[in-house]
Amino acid sequence: MFEIVKAKAAPWHLWVVGVVALLWNGFGGYDYLMSHLQGEAYYRQVGMSEAQIAYMAAYPAWMHGVWALGVWSAVAGSVLLLLRSRFALHAFVLSLLGIVGSNGYALFTPGGWALMGGPMTLVIAGIGVFLLAYSWAMTRGGVLR
Numbered sequence: 001m002f003e004i005v006k007a008k009a010a011p012w013h014l015w016v017v018g019v020v021a022l023l024w025n026g027f028g029g030y031d032y033l034m035s036h037l038q039g040e041a042y043y044r045q046v047g048m049s050e051a052q053i054a055y056m057a058a059y060p061a062w063m064h065g066v067w068a069l070g071v072w073s074a075v076a077g078s079v080l081l082l083l084r085s086r087f088a089l090h091a092f093v094l095s096l097l098g099i100v101g102s103n104g105y106a107l108f109t110p111g112g113w114a115l116m117g118g119p120m121t122l123v124i125a126g127i128g129v130f131l132l133a134y135s136w137a138m139t140r141g142g143v144l145r
Helices: 012-037 040-045 050-057 061-082 087-108 112-116 119-140
Strands: none
Touching: 012 040, 012 061, 012 119, 040 050, 050 112, 061 087, 061 119, 087 112, 087 119
16 A cells, blocks of 8 residues: 655765755854854954945845845755755755845845955855755655655
């Protein structure tokens, strides 16, 4: 009546990608928390300019939501990847939406991209795309259940 489906064994790279993703996205979570708990003091500590600090202080409420969505769904996706859950894919989709929203805001806010864009922004987006593609491949391959 019920068929028991056994998932494929996890390849070694799943653990490497999962741990590195958790460390990377965990730092993003730390940055988010420190930004909200210490604000301007934290921004100065990490070397942001006065213009960047003012830009961050002027974020509308919805932008904080987009930022939170990107960060915390990436952390959740990393944990779900290590738990071999197919829901890692869904979490990384949400994370990528957060990345697109944050970058879109910077791109379409006058002077925003000049202040907040740059190579690191592209690295973050690239890692987001990679984690989405990787979790999709692991789901399709039957590794994530």
